[in-house]
Amino acid sequence: MDSFLDGLQLLARFDVIAALLIGSIGGVLVGAMPGVGAAVAIAIALPVTFSLEPIVGLTLLLGIYGSSMYGGAIPAILVNTPGTPVNALTTYDGYPMTKRGEARRALSLAYSASFVGAVLSIFALMLLAPVLAKVAPMFGAREIFLAALLGIVLVVVTHRGQVLPAAILACLGIFLSTIGIEPSAYTQRYTFGQSWLQTGVDLIVVVLGLFAISQALILLMDKDKRVALPHVEKVGFFTQMRDLWIYKRIAAVASSFGVVCGMIPGVGEFMSQFMSYSYAQKTSKTPEAFGKGNPEGIVASEAANNSVPPAAMIPLLALGIPGEELTAMMLAVFYVHNVVPGPRLFAQQLDFIYALYISLFILNVIVVVFLFYSTRTLMKVMLIPNRLLGIMILTFSLIGIYTLRNSLSDVAIATAFGFFGFILKRLELPTSPIILGIVLGKLMEDRLRVAMARVREPLDFIDRPIAFVLFLMILVAIAGQIWTVVKARRKARADG
Amino acid sequence: MHQQDDDHPHVFPESRKPGEILFVTISMMIALLLLAALPWQTTWLPGKGLAAQPRLWPALSLGGVVLFGLLNGLSRVRVTRTPGRWQEAGVWLRSLEFIGWYMLYVLAIPVIGYLIATLAFCTGLALRMGYRGRMVWIAAGFGLFVVLFFKSGMNVKIPAGAIYDHAPGSLRYILMRYF
Numbered sequence: 226m227d228s229f230l231d232g233l234q235l236l237a238r239f240d241v242i243a244a245l246l247i248g249s250i251g252g253v254l255v256g257a258m259p260g261v262g263a264a265v266a267i268a269i270a271l272p273v274t275f276s277l278e279p280i281v282g283l284t285l286l287l288g289i290y291g292s293s294m295y296g297g298a299i300p301a302i303l304v305n306t307p308g309t310p311v312n313a314l315t316t317y318d319g320y321p322m323t324k325r326g327e328a329r330r331a332l333s334l335a336y337s338a339s340f341v342g343a344v345l346s347i348f349a350l351m352l353l354a355p356v357l358a359k360v361a362p363m364f365g366a367r368e369i370f371l372a373a374l375l376g377i378v379l380v381v382v383t384h385r386g387q388v389l390p391a392a393i394l395a396c397l398g399i400f401l402s403t404i405g406i407e408p409s410a411y412t413q414r415y416t417f418g419q420s421w422l423q424t425g426v427d428l429i430v431v432v433l434g435l436f437a438i439s440q441a442l443i444l445l446m447d448k449d450k451r452v453a454l455p456h457v458e459k460v461g462f463f464t465q466m467r468d469l470w471i472y473k474r475i476a477a478v479a480s481s482f483g484v485v486c487g488m489i490p491g492v493g494e495f496m497s498q499f500m501s502y503s504y505a506q507k508t509s510k511t512p513e514a515f516g517k518g519n520p521e522g523i524v525a526s527e528a529a530n531n532s533v534p535p536a537a538m539i540p541l542l543a544l545g546i547p548g549e550e551l552t553a554m555m556l557a558v559f560y561v562h563n564v565v566p567g568p569r570l571f572a573q574q575l576d577f578i579y580a581l582y583i584s585l586f587i588l589n590v591i592v593v594v595f596l597f598y599s600t601r602t603l604m605k606v607m608l609i610p611n612r613l614l615g616i617m618i619l620t621f622s623l624i625g626i627y628t629l630r631n632s633l634s635d636v637a638i639a640t641a642f643g644f645f646g647f648i649l650k651r652l653e654l655p656t657s658p659i660i661l662g663i664v665l666g667k668l669m670e671d672r673l674r675v676a677m678a679r680v681r682e683p684l685d686f687i688d689r690p691i692a693f694v695l696f697l698m699i700l701v702a703i704a705g706q707i708w709t710v711v712k713a714r715r716k717a718r719a720d721g
Numbered sequence: 722m723h724q725q726d727d728d729h730p731h732v733f734p735e736s737r738k739p740g741e742i743l744f745v746t747i748s749m750m751i752a753l754l755l756l757a758a759l760p761w762q763t764t765w766l767p768g769k770g771l772a773a774q775p776r777l778w779p780a781l782s783l784g785g786v787v788l789f790g791l792l793n794g795l796s797r798v799r800v801t802r803t804p805g806r807w808q809e810a811g812v813w814l815r816s817l818e819f820i821g822w823y824m825l826y827v828l829a830i831p832v833i834g835y836l837i838a839t840l841a842f843c844t845g846l847a848l849r850m851g852y853r854g855r856m857v858w859i860a861a862g863f864g865l866f867v868v869l870f871f872k873s874g875m876n877v878k879i880p881a882g883a884i885y886d887h888a889p890g891s892l893r894y895i896l897m898r899y900f
Contacts, residue, residue: 273871273875273877276875276876276877389789389792389793389796390793392785392789393748393785393786393789393790393793395785396781396782396783396784396785396786396789397752397782397786399778399781399782399785400755400778400779400782400783400786402778403778403779403782407775409773409775410764410766410769410773410775412763412764412766412775413762413764414762414763414764414775414779415755415758415762415763415779416762417762438823441819442816442819442820445816445819445846445850446812446815446816446819610852610856612850612852613847613850613852613856613859613860615819616842616843616846616847616850616860616863617863619819619822619823619826619842619846620839620842620843620863620864620867621867623823623826623827624867624871624877624879627827627830627877627878627879627880628877628878628879631878631880633827636824636827637824640820640823640824643820644813644816644817644820647813647816648740648744648813651738651740651809651812651813652738652740652741652744653738662782666778666782669778670777670778673772674772674773676772677770677771677772677773
């Protein structure tokens, strides 16, 4: 309880509240602009927060991270275009409801389901925090190595239909993390005698290139789309919240899927949504209405995706292991602001952990109230032409890159990654394995080196319970993937 | 689960896109070149264990790129080729124009200053996109807002323009500090 009150005290400052307000409303705005999203916004805003105090900068970026999916539901429901990739499933039932003239109801369900998902996730994790404080110190070098490896394996195998490209890109990310002077024997790796490569490839520069510049190129190369905004009627706050009560079972189950999937590195929103949506459809009295405007589909999708961010903070904060691209960026945010995630953070700074979860709760309250009263105004951001957004993102991204180190070579690297990311996006290939490869590659190399110093026989590596369980999980994930491929081949052969 | 159709965005893309093989081929060639450079771009430390070798992770990762690249190539052999490979390559090359604009913008800042460079970049690119009238003014207004908010307000580290050296004393300071 003391830690909780201390956490509350950490947040009781005008500048922190202001940062939370700006971050959460800003997050909704960028989420509502198709083609922008939280990754672009965090990439751009991150270097700008360098000059702010750690807690202020962190709450600002946490606000964007935790609120963008709310905003992403608006274009998904109203114009059949997801604001962020994880809102794609919301279009299946949201847009048909809009076509039926039920836009307001669809939006209200999306907001309230998102809110319930996030709040349940936050409460579950607040209850878990003291347990984690006890378990986290049991993670030594080998457990962290295995957990990071599990993260890489899961991020690869969860890219259904793209497992091999995801594996290639994860390996590319790991390779990028090795460039420069390595910290153990101080030898140079792949610097080609260039001094600007000695410090390695900065994660933030890669993120800005892969997310911001590439997205700007996508928008600039596209045509402006004419958006016709549907009519959204005014309804009272409590009337909107009450509608969710009918679907409370789906909201609760979807949130639970989100919490579990969020806590496992590499799994995240897509898997939780897939599971929730399948569950909702299987248990529905009207499964045939799914994809044609069934409110249960919206509830399943939105509760599942919005319960992931708080849960994804668990492996990030307890072990320093990000589960997907946004948490990888949040890891960079923590490092930049001198907060080192890992077992010690949970054991020694539980008040800080509580402060983060309290701020996540506050931002969800701010966002849901803001959305219920301002959707009709907020809809207008969808009218901003694509290519103008592209110009805006390019202009913003320069600030992000330049403020990092005032380095022209950073701009050149970011631009190169922007071009690379543009090609990946055109080919519908994922970018997140690269980011996770960079972050987890460095961690795995370091932890393996430390762990192997104490290992004599190969089996010593997994002679501790947690290490053994993690090792088994890796084997199961790989075996499951091989089984899926074999099964698909057999089916293809049987089909002729 | 509901079947995807043209109206619905892809949650899990599964089809092969035009240009994919071209991209994979170029990536594999680069990975093989980097792998070939392994002996002189990394060091092997005698007497140290495998986990402590600086060469281990570059070798593993580049080996992984090549191995999974080959497997990916093999798995795609049976997939029907989607036409439009060179048109797609043309789209990639055309995007370099905007990278050119961007680099020009970056290089112009230390010469003409952040304010003028940003206004010129936003309005120039808006005109290039075919916008006229109100949209060009919106782009210019956005550029001005960015400069005032980030450089004047938040004092982010962006180099001052050489052109400001020609301004008289106090104005020179204001230009360098705020614009």
